[in-house]
Amino acid sequence: xxxxxxxxxxxxxxxxxxxxxxxxxxxxxxxxxxxxxxxxxxxxxxxxxxxxxxxxxxxxxxxxxxxxxxxxxxxxxxxxxxxxxxxxxxxxxxxxxxxxxxxxxxxxxxxxxxxxxxxxxxxxxxxxxxxxxxxxxxxxxxxxxxxxxxxxxxxxxxxxxxxxxxxxxxxxxxxxxxxxxxxxxxxxxxxxxxxxxxxxxxxxxxxxxxxxxxxxxxxxxxxxxxxxxxxxxxxxxxxxxxxxxxxxxxxxxxxxxxxxxxxxxxxxxxxxxxxxxxxxxxxxxxxxxxxxxxxxxxxxxxxxxxxxxxxxxxxxxxxxxxxxxxxxxxxxxxxxxxxxxxxxxxxxxxxxxxxxxxxxxxxxxxxxxxxxxxxxxxxxxxxxxxxxxxxxxxxxxxxxxxxxxxxxxxxxxxxxxxxxxxxxxxxxxxxxxxxxxxxxxxxxxxxxxxxxxxxxxxxxxxxxxxxxxxxxxxxxxxxxxxxxxxxxxxxxxxxxxxxxxxxxxxxxxxxxxxxxxxxxxxxxxxxxxxxxxxxxxxxxxxxxxxxxxxxxxxxxxxxxxxxxxxxxxxxxxxxxxxxxxxxxxxxxxxxxxxxxxxxxxxxxxxxxxxxxxxxxxxxxxxxxxxxxxxxxxxxxxxxxxxxxxxxxxxxxxxxxxxxxxx
Numbered sequence: 001x002x003x004x005x006x007x008x009x010x011x012x013x014x015x016x017x018x019x020x021x022x023x024x025x026x027x028x029x030x031x032x033x034x035x036x037x038x039x040x041x042x043x044x045x046x047x048x049x050x051x052x053x054x055x056x057x058x059x060x061x062x063x064x065x066x067x068x069x070x071x072x073x074x075x076x077x078x079x080x081x082x083x084x085x086x087x088x089x090x091x092x093x094x095x096x097x098x099x100x101x102x103x104x105x106x107x108x109x110x111x112x113x114x115x116x117x118x119x120x121x122x123x124x125x126x127x128x129x130x131x132x133x134x135x136x137x138x139x140x141x142x143x144x145x146x147x148x149x150x151x152x153x154x155x156x157x158x159x160x161x162x163x164x165x166x167x168x169x170x171x172x173x174x175x176x177x178x179x180x181x182x183x184x185x186x187x188x189x190x191x192x193x194x195x196x197x198x199x200x201x202x203x204x205x206x207x208x209x210x211x212x213x214x215x216x217x218x219x220x221x222x223x224x225x226x227x228x229x230x231x232x233x234x235x236x237x238x239x240x241x242x243x244x245x246x247x248x249x250x251x252x253x254x255x256x257x258x259x260x261x262x263x264x265x266x267x268x269x270x271x272x273x274x275x276x277x278x279x280x281x282x283x284x285x286x287x288x289x290x291x292x293x294x295x296x297x298x299x300x301x302x303x304x305x306x307x308x309x310x311x312x313x314x315x316x317x318x319x320x321x322x323x324x325x326x327x328x329x330x331x332x333x334x335x336x337x338x339x340x341x342x343x344x345x346x347x348x349x350x351x352x353x354x355x356x357x358x359x360x361x362x363x364x365x366x367x368x369x370x371x372x373x374x375x376x377x378x379x380x381x382x383x384x385x386x387x388x389x390x391x392x393x394x395x396x397x398x399x400x401x402x403x404x405x406x407x408x409x410x411x412x413x414x415x416x417x418x419x420x421x422x423x424x425x426x427x428x429x430x431x432x433x434x435x436x437x438x439x440x441x442x443x444x445x446x447x448x449x450x451x452x453x454x455x456x457x458x459x460x461x462x463x464x465x466x467x468x469x470x471x472x473x474x475x476x477x478x479x480x481x482x483x484x485x486x487x488x489x490x491x492x493x494x495x496x497x498x499x500x501x502x503x504x505x506x507x508x509x510x511x512x513x514x515x516x517x518x519x520x521x522x523x524x525x526x527x528x529x530x531x532x533x534x535x536x537x538x539x540x541x542x543x544x545x546x547x548x549x550x551x552x553x554x555x556x557x558x559x560x561x562x563x564x565x566x567x568x569x570x571x572x573x574x575x576x577x578x579x580x581x582x583x584x585x586x587x588x589x590x591x592x593x594x595x596x597x598x599x600x601x602x603x604x605x606x607x608x609x610x611x612x613x614x615x616x617x618x619x620x621x622x623x624x625x626x627x628x629x630x631x632x633x634x635x636x637x638x639x640x641x642x643x644x645x646x647x648x649x650x651x652x653x654x655x656x657x658x659x660x661x662x
Contacts, residue, residue, distance in 0.1 A: 023546070026606040029598060037609065038598075041627045048626060052653035059652035062452035063645060066393050077388070083131040089114075101135055111137050113157055120150075122632030125639045130171050132197075136160070138177060140169060144599040145634025147554050148182045153197075161200060168217040170226050171197075172243040178205070178226065180215045187554045187601065189214040192228055192241075194248050205250050206239065211557035213237070227253075232561045240289065253292065272298065272310045284308055284315070299330060304441065304469055307350065312357040314378040318349060320441050323402065323413055323470060325349035327362060329378050340381045343369055346400045348443035361387070367417045367444035368398045393446075397421075398454060400444050405463075407493035410486075413464035413471070414494050415444055419454045428457035429508040429659055430498050436467030436487035437516035438562060439476035449648050461498060465490035465520075481564050482574050488523040495524075495531055506590075507533030507659050514538040515603060515635070522580025525589055525615070534591040534658035536651055539600060539635055543607035545572070545579040554601040581607065584614045588621035591658045593651060597633030605629050626654065 025033050049056070078088045079102070086102040092110070099112040111131070118124040121143030129139035136155040143150070151163040167189040169179035175198060181191035192206040192215055208215055208230045218227040224243045228250075229236045238253040273285045273294065282305045286295035299308075299315055306325070309316040313333070319326040325348050327340040340362065342349070347366040354360045358378040365371045370390035377383065398419050404411035431453060435442065442462060450460050464470035467479025467487040479487040499509055511532045513521035518540020525535060541547075549566050551557050564571035576582060592615065596608040612627045619625060628650075630638070638644055 023606060023610055026609060027604075029605075038629050041609070041612075041629060045626055045628050048624070049650050049653065052650070052657055055653035055656035056649040058456065058656070059452050059649040060645065062455050063448060063649070065455065066448045066451045082129075084133075085131050085135075087131075099129075099137070101131065109135065110157065111135050112139070112154060117141070123634070123636070123639050125636075128169070130169075132171070132174050138169065138171060140166060142634075142636070144632050145597060145636035145638075146599055147601040147635065148187050151179065153177075161195075163195075167215070170217055170219055172226065172241075172248070173223050175246070176243055176248060178217070178241060178248070180217060180228075185552045185554075186211075186557065188558060189216070191215070192250070196246075205241070205248065211551070212560050214558050232558065251292075253287075272308065274305055274308060284317075298332075302472070304472060306441075309351055309353055309360055311353070311360065311378055314358055316351055316360050316378065318351050320469075323415060323464060324443060327351060329381055338381055340376060340384070342366075343372075344400075346402075346444050348445040365446045367400050367446060367450070369395060370446045393448070393451075396451075396455070398451075405494050405497045407490050410466075410490070412466075412490045412493055414497070415462045415464070416459050417444055417450065417454065417461075418459040422455055422457045423459065426457070427459060427502055427504070427508065429510055429655070430459045430461050430502065430504060431510045431512055431655075432461045432463060432491075432495055432498060433512045433514075433517070434463045434465055434487075434491045434494075434520045435514070435517040436465040436479050436491070436520060438467075439469035439473070441469050452648075452652070459502075461494070463491050463494040465494075480562055482571070484563065484574070485578055488520055488527075488578060491520050492524070492528055492531070495528075499531070505533070506530065510534045510536065510655050510658070512536045512538070513540060516541050518542055518603065519544065519578070519580065521592075522611070523578055525592065526580060526583045526585070526587070529587050529589050532590045534593070534655050536655070537592065537594040537608070538651075539596055539603050539637065540594065540608060541603045542611045543579060543581040545575045545582055547604070547607060548575070553604075581611050581614065584611065584618055586618045586620055589615060589619045589623050589625065590621075591624045591654070592626070593654045594625075594627045595647065595651070596627070596629050597635065597637065598629055598631045599634040602635040624654075624657075 025031055028034055079086050080088070088100050089097060090100060091097050096113055096115040098110040098114055100108040100110050103109055123144050125142050127140045127142055127149050129137055131137055136153060138151070138153050140149040140151045148165045149167060151166045151169060152159060153161040165182050165184065165187065167180040167182045169177060171177050175196065177195040177197055179193055180189045181193055182189045183191065188211060190208045191204060193202060193204050195202045212232045213230045216229050216231055218229060220226050226241045228239045228241055240251045240253050242249050242251065273287045275283050275285065281300040281302050283297055284299040285297055288295050299317060301317070301319060304320040306318045306320050308318065313331065315330040315332055317328045317330065319328065324346045327349055328337050329340065330337045342364055344366040347364055350363045352361045354375060360376055360378065362374040362376055363371070364374060370393050372386060373388035375385040375387050396419060398417060401416040403414050405414050442464065453460060465479060465487050466475055469476040495509060498504065509532050511521055511524055518537050521535045521537050521540060522542050524532060544563055545566060547553055548556055548559065548563055563575065566572040566575055594608050594612055596603065596605045598605050609627065609629065612625060616625050
């Protein structure tokens with residue numbers, strides 16, 4: 001039976017008759033037309049995937065082989081510390097998962113019944129929680145992977161108070177709940193509020209009127225103060241929030257454009273600030289809260305600084321240097337600098353303060369090594385102590401190769417990861433990933449999904465295109481706004497290099513774009529469809545022009561500094577050059593798989609469905625165009641490991657079919 005059969009034409013005919021280009025109808029999830037289209041798409045998807053079971057099972061087998069046959073769980077500690085309590089997650093005799101605290105008598109008390117809470121909706125996930133001294137719990141949670149959270153306060157497993165459409169929260173002196181609100185329809189994080197946990201009286205502390213800015217809470221080591229920034233992609237404004245005798249004050253520290261400040265705690269009487277001065281080094285300053293002024297410069301670096309810690313005698317800095325983490329320790333008196341060495345040079349690391357004055361914790365992983373947690377004494381960093389190690393996975397020998405690819409006068413970083421034994425005789429294919437937005441930074445970190453591909457003879461390639469911040473802030477700026485085309489041309493240069501370097505056929509080159517990376521896939525489909533055999537669109541952004549023209553949609557106004565405002569004719573004309581949906585025309589398209597969520601507010605399902613319909617109408621090749629729209633899922637996807645494994649196995653099966661393997 002032909003894989004594509006008559007089901008595709010059936011779907012196409014129904015869509016053309018019922019939908020056409022009436023996007024307003026499609027935006028109504030409960031409309032009979034929308035439901036019929038999505039039902040037809042799902043039926044077709046299931047029929048096609050049923051013929052790819054063998055290929056999908058190959059992925060699941062490889063995924064399972066990533067685990068050790070017998071895992072050493074002796075080092076796994078189920079307990080963790082939170083807000084002064086020893087906590088753990090466990091199931092009771094009724095198989096109900098709960099959050100427990102250890103009390104003074106060493107008895108464990110359940111403070112949340114997670115199984116019952118999960119009935120709030122699909123993909124229920126606790127995003128953050130704080131435990132009060134009386135074991136009441138304040139927690140935020142998301143459902144269906146939506147852009148906003150809900151907040152609940154529970155005491156003795158009973159709901160006391162609830163809030164909707166919040167983003168973040170913190171608690172001052174166990175009595176004042178400070179949180180940010182993201183009201184509909186745009187869900188822009190625009191309000192800062194306070195809720196007195198004793199009187200349950202609420203007040204608005206600040207409202208951000210500029211619709212290109214959003215609020216973010218920065219937790220601080222003090223119980224009575226915190227910091228809040230109002231941010232856009234070009235700069236931020238910083239505020240100091242202080243609780244004094246049950247009254248909260250909001251004090252503006254500074255209002256600066258074209259500069260970012262990250263707040264870190266600094267001893268007992270001040271804070272440290274990190275700024276990225278445009279076109280210059282990133283700088284760490286002292287800041288005097290009482291005098292309200294920036295103090296002396298502590299440190300500067302030409303490389304992006306991911307984080308820093310100000311210990312009593314040392315400064316610890318985590319750089320993003322040449323696509324990998326580098327952790328440095330600087331003696332604050334002598335200015336002497338020492339590098340913390342890890343198992344592999346190419347790695348990801350994050351840092352946090354330890355329990356003693358000159359101690360810190362490093363969370364580490366690499367493309368080859370799963371998660372490791374180290375305790376480091378800044379005075380003797382070479383004697384770091386391993387606190388926790390993931391023992392579940394086989395650590396086969398994988399290789400990482402970094403190279404630069406020429407795109408006119410620019411060198412584009414390209415990173416390959418592979419298993420030498422698996423590609424000794426021949427390369428099965430190369431999976432080329434790209435993103436290119438928001439100044440994102442990517443590491444070659446450990447991934448079970450990548451292992452499954454590498455074990456089966458694939459090379460995983462990451463193109464660090466402009467629009468990311470892979471080199472520095474200027475690399476990001478050169479891939480945004482009226483420079484956006486650089487993102488796509490960088491990716492194409494990497495694809496052409498790989499095709500020539502490894503003598504690949506079209507089918508052996510697979511493109512993969514997630515979220516804003518979907519713009520790259522859409523641009524490729526419209527402008528270089530002959531270059532790839534398969535394109536994977538994972539929750540893709542595909543209709544920049546129409547979404548950025550609607551200020552009521554989530555994210556739109558906040559992204560004017562990323563893509564521009566199409567009410568400006570110059571910006572609109574530029575967007576029209578690359579926005580995927582409006583540029584779909586007759587072409588021999590490659591195999592394409594689209595994956596989206598019905599509840600996705602960031603890359604809405606309707607812009608994905610409309611793109612699929614138009615692509616099918618214009619496809620002149622015998623290629624496969626599939627859509628999977630998942631009810632109950634937002635932009636975060638499913639939190640279920642089983643659902644995610646099924647998704648990845650089906651993507652793998654689709655890729656394998658594109659290679660012509662049975």
